[in-house]
Amino acid sequence: MAKKILCHCEDVETEELYSALRQGYGDLETLKRYTGIGTGKCQGKCCFIQTLRLLHDMVTRTGGMEREATGPKDLMIDPDDIRVPTLRPPVLPLRIKDIVEGERGEP
Amino acid sequence: MTRTADVVIIGGGVNGLACAYNLAKRGMQNIVVLERGYIGIGATGRCGAGIRQQWGLEENIILARESVRIFEQLSDEIGFNIFFRQGGYLILIFDEEEYQLVSKTIPLQNDLGVPTKMLTPGEIGDFVPGVNLDGLLGGAYCPTDGTAYPYAVLWGYGEAAKRRGVDIRVKTEVLSVSHHRDSGYEVVTADDTFRTPRIVNVAGAYTKNIAAMLGIDIPTQPHRHEIAVTESLKSFLEPMIISITKGFYFSQSLRGEIVGGIGDDNETPSFSTDSSPDFLFRYAASLRQTLPALGNVRIIRQWAGLYDMSPDARPIIGTVDDIEGYYHACGFSGHGFMLSPVVSQLLSELITTGSTSLPIDSLNLRRFSQGDLVKDPYVVG
The missing domain is CATH 3.30.9.10 (D-Amino Acid Oxidase, subunit A, domain 2)
Structure with missing residues (x-):
């Protein structure tokens, strides 16, 4: 099967996400730290939404209704665990030189 | 539902998981770890990953030296690459x-x-x-x-503890803890209440909050x-x-x-x-x-x-006078991760045998009521 890249900054494949889930690393905060997704230059702006979609594909019940999961058959996830990890500053990567020399405005 | 345990460890940070692992390794059973968030949500997962032995007080130098000896072979021991460098x-x-x-x-x-x-x-x-x-x-x-990857240390200790039967519960907040002369401790969570003869309070900065439920004053x-x-x-x-x-x-x-x-x-x-x-x-x-x-x-x-x-930037480790079955490790003042391998080992010795292979009396909580605090001059930040 062709490799599917999930996180381009850190070169993480979709299969690595599934492998982490199979080992019990079940929420996105932990998956981020175990696989490295969202820890590169884009800080998750590209890959978290994809990851959320893949996790949602595993959900078998939503809003009290049964639904057919389209993800890997052996994986299940608690819908409560499907949330974006804490987003942290800076919004964009900042050069140290620019931080030191830049002018500081009012917050 | 009411359950019984031989020990309840409050806090799923590095000290809690390493303590659970060391207790299980020493043959203890029915060990429960309670973590209110996910593994690593607290100080361990947020720390700077440093491990140093350069301290000013003999006590800190020895603890850190022994910790490094454990870190050096920890990946092999727990079967998990902790990226120690x-x-x-x-x-x-x-x-x-x-x-x-x-x-x-x-x-x-x-x-x-x-x-x-x-x-x-x-x-x-x-x-x-x-x-x-x-x-x-x-x-x-x-x-x-050197350094190690804090999450890998957490996961490694956690998985090794689970393999030895430790029950690690995440998203499980301790709502109350009480002590009863005859029946021991009662630890209440949303789903279960645990009865246990002993507890280990290793909840990082929240250790003092847990201790306060038992009337213990920790000055951190x-x-x-x-x-x-x-x-x-x-x-x-x-x-x-x-x-x-x-x-x-x-x-x-x-x-x-x-x-x-x-x-x-x-x-x-x-x-x-x-x-x-x-x-x-x-x-x-x-x-x-x-x-x-x-x-x-x-x-x-x-x-x-x-x-x-802590007031002297030194950890608070061990028992509390006149309170049976209570153990804690807190007040690490920024050095909890680097000391955790040895601290968890000493705690597990104290719990299972009543004594420790290295002296920890100088780190007891009672020093704060005795005055004459000594601060390590090598504290950074």
Whole structure:
């Protein structure tokens, strides 16, 4: 099967996400730290939404209704665990030189 | 539902999981670990990953030395790569008084088996390419200090504990703890109530809150400390670089990022883990001052965690007088991760045998009611 890249900054494949889930690393905060997704230059702006979609594909019940999961058959996830990890500053990567020399405005 | 346990450990940080593992290894059964968030949500998962033996007090040097001995073989022992790397710690010295203090302390460290030596500014320039030598008097370097990936240490201890039957419960907050003369402790969570003859309170900065439920007063204060990480660079920086007087530290991770932080003398006690722009400005300035070439490198993320500060910046470990079956380890003041392998081992000895292989009496809570506190001069940040 062709490799599917999930996180381009850190070169993480979709299969690595599934492998982490199979080992019990079940929420996105932990998956981020175990696989490295969202820890590169884009800080998750590209890959978290994809990851959320893949996790949602595993959900078998939503809003009290049964639904057919389209993800890997052996994986299940608690819908409560499907949330974006804490987003942290800076919004964009900042050069140290620019931080030191830049002018500081009012917050 | 009411359940029974032989021990309930409150806190799924490195001290809790390592203690669970060590207790199970010593043959204890029915061990429960309660973590209110996910594994690593607290101080362990937010720490700077440093492991150093360069301390000013004999007690700290010995504990750190023994911790390093455990870290050196921990990946093999628990079957999990903790990414332990002994790149050493280099303490940059810009202050004459500090130079005298460190020069006097190195022989003590050497006598205790810690191979620290003083480097001249010239030697530092050769060792750390591009380091700013302005005002630098020298640097204390210990090659066996290093770093490990905190999450890997957590997961490794956690998985090894689970294999030995430990019940680790995440998203399980302790709502109340009470002690009853006849039936022991009652630990209440949303789903279950645990009855147990003993508890281990290792909840980081929240340890004092748990202790307060039992009428125990722990004089620690939560202090926010911030960290930032840069984009990945080709490996160029061997040691962790720190300054005691300037309060900063940084190292290069195995992924190539520069990870570090700087203390803030104006920080007031609080449980806040918000990120501040003020930190980013001060930290960026200290990085560029120390390694000017880093000016062109980008910072990609910052975060904060809590130091559990004790009045003398030394940990509080052991039992509490006149309270049966209660054990705690807290007040690490920023050094909990690096000491956790040995502290968890000593706690497990204390719990299973009543004594420890290294003396920890000087770290008992009772010192605060006896006065004469001694502070380690090597505390950073």
